[in-house]
Amino acid sequence: MSLAGFVLRRILWTIPLLLLVMLVTFALMRGAGGSPFRPPEGFSPVPKPYEQVLRDFYRLDEPWPVEFATYVEHVFTFDFGPSQVQRNLDVTAVIRHSFPITLELVLLASVLALPLGIGVGLLAAVHRGSALDLVATSAASVALVVPVFFFTYVFSHYLVGEWHLFPPGWDGWESKVLPAIALALAPAGYAARLIRAAAVETLEEDYVRTARAKGLLGRRIVGVHVLRNSLVPFLSAAMPMLALLITGAFFVETQFRIPGASAFFVDAANTRDYPLLMGLTVALAVVVLLANLVSDVLLAVVDPRIREGVGR
Numbered sequence: 001m002s003l004a005g006f007v008l009r010r011i012l013w014t015i016p017l018l019l020l021v022m023l024v025t026f027a028l029m030r031g032a033g034g035s036p037f038r039p040p041e042g043f044s045p046v047p048k049p050y051e052q053v054l055r056d057f058y059r060l061d062e063p064w065p066v067e068f069a070t071y072v073e074h075v076f077t078f079d080f081g082p083s084q085v086q087r088n089l090d091v092t093a094v095i096r097h098s099f100p101i102t103l104e105l106v107l108l109a110s111v112l113a114l115p116l117g118i119g120v121g122l123l124a125a126v127h128r129g130s131a132l133d134l135v136a137t138s139a140a141s142v143a144l145v146v147p148v149f150f151f152t153y154v155f156s157h158y159l160v161g162e163w164h165l166f167p168p169g170w171d172g173w174e175s176k177v178l179p180a181i182a183l184a185l186a187p188a189g190y191a192a193r194l195i196r197a198a199a200v201e202t203l204e205e206d207y208v209r210t211a212r213a214k215g216l217l218g219r220r221i222v223g224v225h226v227l228r229n230s231l232v233p234f235l236s237a238a239m240p241m242l243a244l245l246i247t248g249a250f251f252v253e254t255q256f257r258i259p260g261a262s263a264f265f266v267d268a269a270n271t272r273d274y275p276l277l278m279g280l281t282v283a284l285a286v287v288v289l290l291a292n293l294v295s296d297v298l299l300a301v302v303d304p305r306i307r308e309g310v311g312r
Contacts (some may be wrong), residue, residue, distance in 0.1 A: 003035040003297075003300060005299070006296075006297070006306075007293075007297055010257055010293050010296050010297070011293065014290075014292075014293060015162050016287045017289060018282070018286065018289060019072070020286040021281070022068075022071070022072060022075065023068065023286075024284070025155060025281045026064075026068050026276075026278065029272075029274050029277065029278060030064065030125045030228065031035075032231060033164035036053075037278060038050050041065055045085065046087070046140060048083065050087060052176055054084050056289065057081055057082070058070060058071070058081065058274075058275065065178075066290070067262050070153060071278065073245050076280055078092060079092060079290050080092045080095065080275055080276075080278075080279040081191075081275050083273055083275060083276050084272075084273050084274060084275055085180065085271045085273040085276075086273070086274075086309065087267075087271075089276070091275050091276050091278070091279040093280055094261070094264050094276065094280075095261075095280065095283050098259060098260055098261045098264060099260070099261045099280070101258060101259060101260040101261070102249055102253065102260035102261045102262070103287065104176075104249065105176075105179055105180065105183060105249050105252065105253065105258065106118060106183070106245045106246060107258060108179075108180035108183075108184075109180045109181075109183035109184040109187065109245055109248075109249075110121050110184070110187070110245065111180075112181060112184035113184035113185075113187040113188040113191060113193060113241075113245075114190070115189075115291055116184070116188045116189075116191075116192075117140075117187065117188040117189065117190065117191025117192040117194075117195060118191060118195050118227075118234075119184060120136050120188070120190075120192040120196075120198060121136075121140070121141060121171065121191065121193065121194065121196040121230070122195060122196075122199055122222060122226070122230070123136055123193025124136035124137050124140075124192070124196045125169075125195070125196045125199030125200045125203060125230075126192070126199070126203075126222060127204075128200055136192065136196075137192075137193070137196065138198075139189070139192075140188070140189040140190075140193050141189065142189070142194070143186060143188055143189030143192075144186055144189030144190050145189075145191065146186075146196040147181065148182060148185070148244075148248035148252065149251045149255070151181075151182040151185055152179075152182045152256070153257040154181075154251050155179075155182050155256060156168075156178070156256050157253045159277070160256070166178050166260070168257060169256075169257060169258070170256075170258045170259060170260075172288050178256070179252045179253075179256045179258060182248075182252055183245060183249060183252050185258070186244050186248060187241045187244050187245055190196075190240070190241055190244065191234060191241065192236075194234050194237055195230050195234055197233075198229070198230035198231075198232070198233045199222075199226050199230045202229045202230055203226060205229075208221060209224065220242045221274055228302060231298075231302050232302055233249070233254060233305050234297050235298050235299040235302065236295075238291070238292075238295040238301065239288070239291070239294070239295065240301070245292065246284060246287075246288070248286065249262065249267065250262040250266075254266075261280055261283075265277070265280050266278060268280065
């Protein structure tokens with residue numbers, strides 16, 4: 001199968017997967033109980049006239065298939081409607097203004113995590129069994145095992161709050177450095193362990209030994225042969241790395257007071273604000289599906305056997 005056909009097939013697969021995510025989220029919201037029109041203490045109840053407007057807009061008095069079909073229509077027209085709890089809050093506006101901040105944080109952390117993890121993993125593999133290998137693998141394990149909220153608390157409390165080495169918030173690159181580093185550490189450790197394991201195995205292959213016997217430079221062997229084959233398991237495990245980044249972003253945003261989507265997500269869950277919660281969930285699902293698509297395409301480029309297997 002050609003690469004274009006492989007990409008088209010993967011794109012077509014994302015549509016039913018997105019619908020499935022929406023259906024599962026919709027079912028969980030309906031099964032959770034509670035009512036957005038009876039919010040918990042601290043939130044004002046929705047006035048009766050406005051409540052009826054919301055019921056008509058979301059077809060809440062109709063059978064659930066009609067309500068779900070209405071919601072699907074809103075999603076695919078990018079009109080998520082108003083919040084059911086906060087009268088002046090539009091879900092589409094929240095996604096448009098706060099979600100890009102979360103994506104920027106995840107992207108910055110990825111830019112830091114991927115080169116760092118790949119570099120540390122290759123360095124440890126090339127110097128396998130040495131003190132450098134021990135230090136690199138130990139550092140990767142610590143970064144992976146220690147929870148993201150620990151690094152986030154240490155960075156925000158001491159480097160920002162106590163010592164004032166970095167400014168708070170999300171204005172300017174100085175304020176973005178620490179949140180990105182805190183979020184990048186766990187994925188970097190995960191990537192380093194994967195790359196090291198794959199590179200150690202690749203270094204024992206016959207074609208690598210042949211390349212060495214021909215007198216090729218070690219850097220060329222590692223950069224061309226070892227790295228390319230080590231990326232296959234790394235790209236296959238890209239989704240767990242993305243999960244680390246997205247879930248960790250909520251902790252980082254809360255601790256550093258970044259005006260991303262996390263605060264809206266938590267408030268929506270507490271108040272049963274279904275449109276806001278489902279809108280943010282769908283936005284996250286779209287990001288994950290697109291990232292999965294990119295990962296599959298890169299995997300097919302690195303290892304053409306992948307797309308040939310799909311074609312059978």
